Structures are given as structure tokens and as C-alpha cells.
Amino acid sequence: MDNRKFLRVLDPYSGVGTSAISLTEMVRDGDLSGAAFYGFESNPFIHFVGSTKLKASQNPSCNVLRLAQKVAATVLKGNIEAPPPPDLSTFKSDRFFDQSQLKQLLCIREAINIERSKGSGEIDLALAELCLASIIEPTSNLRRDGRALRVVEKRRSTSAIQLFLDRANDIQNDLPSSSSKVRGRIIRSDGRSMTEVDARYAPFDLAIFSPPYPNNIDYTEVYKLEGWLLGHYEDSQAFRAQRMRTVYSHPSLLRPDPLPSEELTISQNSQLESVISPVVRALPQDQYLQARTRMLRGYCLDMFRTLQSVNARLDENGRAVYIVGNSVHGHAPDNVIVAADIIIAELAKLAGFGVDHFEVARLLKRRDVNSPILRESVVFLRKAS
Template identity: 30%
Template sequence: MMEAAAQSGSTHIAFRDWTGDRAIATVGTNAGAIALPFQEWRRFKEAFAPELIDQAATETSGKINHLVDPFGGSGTTALAGQFLGVRPTTIEVNPYLADLIEAKIAPIDVDAAAVAFGRVVERVGQSEAMTIPKFRGAPPTFVEPGVDGRFIFWQDVARRLVAYRDAIALEPDEAVKRLFKVLLASATVPASNIVVSGKGRRYRRGWQTRRPSPDVIDAWFRDGVLRALYDLRRFSDRKCRDYRLLRGDARQRVGEIDDLDLAVFSPPYPNSFDYTDVYNVELWTLGYLDSAQKNTTLRKQTLRSHVQIYRDMSFHGISSTTLQRTMQELEAASEKLWNRHIPAMIGAYTADMAIILKGLAEKLRANGRIYMVVGDSRYANIDVPIAAILAEISPGLGLEPLRVEPCRSMRASPQQGGRPELAESLVVLERR
């Protein structure tokens, strides 16, 4: 079913996808997976390919009944598990991403959704133009005039988004409402004055003279709904339709999972960047966030992988000579670091990952496995070998490291030259 082949430094898996055709995608990224079902609902540059779940299930001895992903993201693991006939459990702290995952994996009445789409469009057409579109609690740069002439949405575009948001909120079916909400969210960034990269937002080149029509919202939402309903109908007969979605901090909720056979996931990488920022436009536009306090609370529920807000970076009980050496090197180069908390962040991140791995190990059956894709970092030209560190601490958590293999090379930050030289690795652990 699978064929491994080396190509340009990346591990590739040939995999018969759900449409019956063969597709090639790297294990460490979802490159090439855009043609697969459900992948076009929102682009996830950082997601791994669904082939990895098939590889993990094939290589793990015994029957796979329960599959876990403590960092749900785009829902790749949960969705692939359903297609493979394996019951998935997913944890996701970001409320927008949690809704996106559930919209993909929960049963939905497609015919009812199609009728509801007509109602939503009709409400939007009959809505009265609001003087100022309201995004409760959002930053002042959210809507024109913004601050110092900089803003994310032109007012007429913002009005159309609010009209759709309010029309969707009137739908009585929670599954349909959730589906439409995440599909509208996917139209927000394309209709805005910004672009989102792997490390945050920036204004589009020439955005001041690029004024999109509110009609682009109509087109994006319509096309998104049609595409989603097509996927949901075509792939409704999956081998497994059961699932469990736990919303919240993975460090707290990992203890609530049932006994499992396999875990496949990719956690946030310790690159000092808060991934919550990538989704802030969707979070504020759709009302997932309505105050600065909620934004801060959400950030604090993520792994300590960033220093964009102040957090307690203390930790204890982690035994790793590689971690200790790396932190000492970073401390020695503290004057070159852009933030003095970076050395402690690396230790805190490792401690947080230890909580996740220990929680999984306690519920993992004998010979059950963990497959995780992790990325190394670099600060002041000092390498932070996260994959090696996590493999090193795993025996103390009841897990045996089987292999650490590079998946692909990530680009270093512009300050480090931007070259594709940071390793992204697949770490495979087994329960003793």
C-alpha cells in the first residue's frame, strides 16, 4: 500500500487516497494534499499529509481501534482516522480550529444545509446597511479608518462579513451553523488588506489602492459552501463516523482521553511565535474573541512555545543533557537574543511536551506508538535540536524512541539568512 522514496531530502509516501487515485505528498507537510477531500476548506501550510496516519497505522503492531491527536489543527488525523475505520479523539485549544475540525468530521444533513444556505443568502440580501460594522473587542486597526491610516478591512467589506455572520447565527441547526461559520471564516483573509504567513500577518503590497468589492465575500462563501457540501455528500459513507473532540488546553485535557492504540500529531514548534496570531482575523471576525482578556487567556492555554506575551517559564523534573547544553549555550549568547526569555522558553516547551507525552503514554497500550512531526529552531546561530531532546526524555516517560528521521528542511528566519536548513523530523516512540 505504501512505497517510500527519497527525493530532494524529503520522505515521500505513495498513498492511494480516498478518491481511489494515487497522490504524492511529503510526510512533514500537506504540500500536494490540496486536491484531497476537505483540504480546500482552508489552506494549512503547517499541516502534515494524511499519508502519515496510514503509515503509522500500518507500522504499529496489533489492531488500531483508537487514534489520538492532542493538537488537532486542521483535523487531518481525525479525518484520516475516520476513513481508515479508526475512532479518533482530538484535542484543540483554538475555538475556530475546533469548529473547523468538527465541521469536517461530524455528521451533517447535506440537504438541510443546502436549504439553509438559501436562507442565509436571502437574509444577507435583505439586511440593512450598518453605519459601523461591529467586531466586539477587536483591535482599533481592524476596520477602516483604523490607526494612522492602517486597517485590516475596508468598511464595506466588513459590513458584508457582519451581515453573513449575523445571518448564520439565526440558523437553528448547530451543525449547519458551525459549518457555515468556519466557511465564512475562510473568506476573511482573502477579502482583507493583509496576508498571513507562517509567522504572522503583514499588509499586502499596494493594499491602499487595492479595494476589494464586498461581492468577493459572496463569491468566497458561495464557492466554499458548494465545495464543502460536495465533500460532505461524496464522503459521507466513511468506515467510522464516531469521534470525540476535546476543546481546551492539551496539557490539561490529555488526561481525559480513553485508552489508545496510536497517536499521530504535530505540536506547535518552539520558534518564539504565538500561532494564535495566525488565526486572529478569523477569531475576531466571527466572534470567537470579543475582548483582550479572552485573547490573552487563549494564548496562555497554548504550549509555552513563544515569548510574545509574558508567561511563567519555570519548569522542573526534565532530565536531558542535550536540553541542558542547549540552554547553557543560549544563556551564554543572551546578548544576541532578541528576547531574554528564549533560553527558559526552550526548557518550558520541553516540560510542556513531557506532560503531553506522559499523558499519552499512561493510556497507550503495550506496543502502541506515537508519531509526531516536530521542528528544530535556531537562535543566535545556536541550533535547538527539539527532535533529539524529545527522544532523549521519552524513556523517562515510559516510551522507547524507535527512530528520529528528517522529513524536510524548513527555512530559517530572515535574521538567520532564510535558508532551508532547519530540520523538521518525524519522531517515533513506542510504549514499553
Template identity: 35%
Template sequence: MLIGGVPALDRHYSAVEGSWKVTDCSTAYGRLVVPHGNSEEPLYRWFHLKEAFSSRLLGQLLRDVGVSPRTNLSIADPFAGSGTTLLSGISACEINGYRANVFGVERNPFIWELSQAKLQARISGRSISDTFAADFEKIKKFHDDLKFDNFTVPGLSTLGNENYFPSDHMQDLLRIRYAIDAGASEATRSIFRVCLASCVESSSRLRRDGRALRYEASREPKPPWDSFVQRVAVTQGDLELTPPASSCGEVVLGDARRAASLATGREFDLILFSPPYPNNIDYTEIYKTEAWVLGCYGSDAEMKAQRQRTVRSHPSVRFSQEFAYLNSGFASAVQALIDPVISSVPVGDRYHEGRKEVIIGYADDMLSVLIECRRMISENGRLVFVVGNSLHGSGDGKYVIAADVIMGRLAELCGWRVAEVKVARMLKRRTGESPFLRESLVVLEPA
């Protein structure tokens, strides 16, 4: 039975998407909006990012959305994440006989290095495998030489908690990091650092469940060096299996809300991205241990600043209360779109203010991203974003944030046309509570 504000919001969302083509594409896309198959794919398997989509998604989209390849196909992802769009763009293009020029933007410094390393490896392929093997021998020697050194544990309290990280394991993680800094060449350093990052969780009694880090007292941490050697062997094999690419690309550390300026005037035939969903997950927090072990943050203040630079998709920190849409020519249209959602947040909810700020901030940020992407798209280009909707609150205070509908309407305001909403899957745990509890691919074209 529909309860609380859900039915009223369903009617609001239905009115907004009333003129759009909404299609059940679960057979084609249900397994592609999750990282299905990535754990078996060379390069993609280097680090498990639960939030990634499948390496096979982009190839399916190229067949479906009417992007016409030329000699070169330019592809952008302003939320590059682990680099799936960039890598799969190169592979899909080269399989079909043309070159890709890929461009990505990523805000999280650890995840940026992950995507950078994988992109570098995809372009260089086996041409750097000998260098990688030689550099590993240097790293091994430096690691042995540092055996009796005592390293200062980074300031994150989680890393200094011996229930989470045995002290000898933390020391060895730091020893490996310094050995990489000393022994790896510029061509391989980021790749080795990704190998190290992939060992951090297994070296601890912490488990990442997608929403938080959980302590498991019974978990037996693995020795970091043994795990690192295993990861290096997998990586070496992947490099040897990967032919050098004729394509090119880059991923920059920056803000998707400023993507056009970072792209320096370039235009793209396809923009594909999956932004953080408005579901209360703080990705800076989820991947903080890897970031601190790699030295991405030097203080709590640096990490806090990073959290506040991210998209306003969660209420874990107090974000800026400046909203660009209020000074735009379509402020009233944005307000009409989000007011019914805001009014559905229960007044008695202790997170009332934070949840309202998420709705407003998320809409404001996504509008900025869509405006930037409109500046970057070629005349006949397409933009596809993958996003999941979410149910919040409890009892009579439940409400749905239909991010696909909200973003589709925001796109219309800034020069896009919604060509199709491809519903990839319904969220089974919430079936029956709202038809908008779904994950979708929204296809846009220049209006």
C-alpha cells in the same frame, strides 16, 4: 562553515540520539509533512492551515510503524489543529475495512471549531447535504433582511482599520455571521462558520505569510458575500461526495498537557500529533482575525488569556514561569538535556531572557504532553510526532533548537522508547549549517 554555538550543540544532540535509529525517509515522507494535496481534497480544502500535514501521512504511517488493526482502531491527536489526523484516520481505516474511533484536543477556539466542523462533516457526509442546502436558503434570507443593520465591529483594532478591512466588507462579514446564527441548524452551524472564516482574509488587504499578517496596499479585497456563496457551493459539493462513516469520534476544546483526563480513561492504538514548533510563531496572533469575526473572543483580555494558555513555543507573551519538571523525579536529566541549549543563547541578545524561557517552557510543556500520552497508549500502541527543528540568532550567536532530539529524550524519561527517527526533509535554506536542521517523524513505543 559552522559558527558560534552550532558545532557544540551538534555534538550534544549527536550524543543524545547516539543509540537511536535515524533514517533518511525523505522519499517517502518529504511531501507528507506539509499539506501536500490537501487543497484538492474534499473537506480538507475548507480552510488552508499552512501548518497542517498531508491527508496522506497517516495512511503511510499505518503501513510503516507496526500498528496492528483490530475490528476498531483508536487514534488520538492532542494537537488536533485542522483535524487532519482525525479525518484521515477515519478514511484510512474504512478503506481497509475496519472502524476508527478518533479523539482530538485543540486549544485554539477557532481552530477547534474548524476541526469539529470537518469531523462532523466526515462522519455525517451526504446525510446532511439536504439540511445544509435548506439552511443556506434560510441564511440567505436573514442576510437580506439584515441589509440595513449597522453592526458593532469587534474590539480588535485590526478589524476597525479601513486600510485593512473596508468598512462595508467588515459589516457584511458580521451580517453573514449573524445570519448563520439565525438560520443554520445545530447540524450545520459550525460548517457554515468555517465557510465564513475562509472568506475573512480575502475580504481584506491582509495576507497571512505563515509568520504574521502582512498589509498589502495594492491588494483588492473581495466582496464577502460573493466569496461566502462560492465557499458554500464547494462545501455542498464536498458533502455530496462524502459517504457517511461507520466510524466515530470527537474533538474537545482543551489543553494537550491534560489530554489523558480529557480522554476519560480511554486507550489508543496510535497517537499522532504535530505540536507547535519552537520557532517564535504565535498561532493565536496568526489566526486572530478569523477568531474575532466568529466571536471567539469578546475582549483583548480574553485573547491575551488564550495566548497565555498555549504551549510555550514563542516569546511573544510572558508565560508562566512554573515548570513541572523541577518537581519530577528526572529534573536533573531534563536540566542536563536543555542546559547546553540555554547556554548557547547569546547574552547580549535583546531577546535573551525570552529565548531562554522558550527553551525551558517548551521542554516542560512537551514533557507534560508525553507523560499524558503515555497514560493513554495501549500496550502495543505507537506514538508518532512530527516536528521541525529551527535555527535562531545570527552571526556568531547562532544556535539550533533540535526539537526532535529534545522531545525524543524527554520521551525516554517518561516511559517511552525511541523506535526510529524518520528524517522527512532537511531545511534547504539552512543546508550546511547543521545536520540537525531537519523536520522529522519520531516513532515511540511503550518501554
């Protein structure tokens, strides 16, 4: 008899699919008899990455290299006219893009579309688009640097086409040769509510997630080049609407003060106030005070809603684990560390969890701060009976 466990896993912020892929590897290595995975991701490009990786792992008969070679041959023949660049000013400036490299990127996209119209397999097409997305930053004069895209000098010796083929080769080599018995998918929707995973789904054994950290990283901004070039945004309104759908972990858009929230009871609102007010009171009194206050109050509400949604979907013996980083706000000597690991643990207790233990995954470094609280933590929760 097979005594290994079948595990049902939920990830409300599945991003590029680390938890999903780790699960497929555990099943493939024989640590589990099988698994079901449901993830949520709101950013269209990040969702595309995670979802393509999971699908490719579930259906390993992909041949992205062969498709990439066809695409490269079509582009090199020179019969494709480059379509106009996306309607984002970054693509139109020579400062950010060498326009001949950008043309190659656009021709690659066009050649992938030609293969789509000829009926190539969906997963191979998605993997080819993934190769294209992965060479946008290296062919530009920009570098993703935490919260922003920065202009950098790059010495370039490899053409966009060659980079594209190299990526296809790497992905082909990385693809598993056998399929993993993992059911499920990553849903492009809101991890705070997870409404699509409703009572029709069996309860989950484990929720494992890394929510956005309250550290000002705006994922919509940081991955905008890939999102626009792959056609995930129709116009700037769609781009703005996407920003509004994200967890309040960055103040790039000043949203209304979310607390008290109509979605919560009076008692829940006052419990959330008591968790977040001491943090807000400690914030530096500078020009960012209002933006930081709104962000932290919004973050508190978003994390509470996430924990409630997770709790409702767990089996009575279910566990949850989250990984989060604390962050520094303001400048010395008035800076403050926002301990997201502790804030979320306090909210977890209000949402029906017991906190088992904390583990420090790593200490984070900042030039002007040396504190054991500046850390990334793994926090283990169990559903309270």
C-alpha cells in the same frame, strides 16, 4: 470474518483535524473496520474548525450550500443592519479592512444567526460559519505569513458574498457522501494533561501528533481575526487568557521560568535540566536571550508532560508518532538551530518510550542557513515495557 483492525487513536494537538480526517478516510476506504478518535485543541477557533470537520464527516447528510444561499439572499435583500465590529483595533482600521467588505462579513454572521434562530441544523450552521471564517483573510488587506499578519496590497474583484458562496460550494463538494464509522470527538482542552480522557476510556493503540514547534508562532495571534469575528473571545482579557493556555512555543508573553516544576519529582526536574541546559547555553547572547531561554525551558516541560500523558493512555503495545520541525533562532553568524525532534526524543525516553526511528519528512529552507538538521521529522516511538 473481518480481520481488519479497529484502531483507537489519540492526538493531543489535533489542530484543524488532519489526523482525525485521515482516519475517517482510512475507515471509509476500508483499510480499517472502524476507529475511535480523541483529539485535543486549546485554541477556540482552531478547535471549532477541526471539530466541525470531524462532525461533518461523521454525519454526512449536510447541506451547507442550501443554507449559504439562504444567508446570501438575506444579506442581499439589505434588511440587516450590520452589527458593530468586534472590539479589536484591527477591524476598525481602513488600513487592514475595507469597511464595506467588513460590513458584509458582519451581515453574513448576522444572517447565519437568524437561520440558527429558525432552527437550521447545527452542523450546517457550523459549516456556514467555517465558510465565513475562511473569507476573512481574503477580504482583508492582511496575509497570514508564518508568525504574523502582514499588510499587503490585494486586487479584489469578488465580493465577500460571492466568496462566501464559492466556499460553501467547495465544502459541499468536499463532503463525503457516506458516514465513516469513526467514534469520538475533539475536546477543547489542554493536550499536555488530557484530563478529560481518563481511566473510563479504553487504552489507545496509537498517538499521532504534531505539537506546536518552538518557532515563535503564536497561534492565538495568527488566528485572532477569525476567533474574534466568530465571537470566540468576549474581551481582551479572554484573549490574553487563551494565550496563557498555549504550549510555551512562542515568547509573545514572558511567563515565569517554569523549571524546576512542582509537578515533577526532583529527579525528573534534574533530568529535564540536563536535556535543555546545553541548548540554552548555545543561544545567542542578544536582547532576546531571556525570552528564548524561558520559552525553551517551558517547551521542554510542556513536551515532557504531553509525553507522560500520552504514555499513560496507550495500550502496553501502543505506539506514538510525532511530526515536528526544527527552527533557527537568532541571526548569522550567532544563530542556532533548535533541534526539537531530538529534544522531544530525549524527553520521550524519560517519559517511558523507546525511540524506534527518525524519518526526515522534508528539509526546511532559510536564506542564511544550510544544514541537514534544519528539517521536519517524523519520529516513531513505542511504549517501553
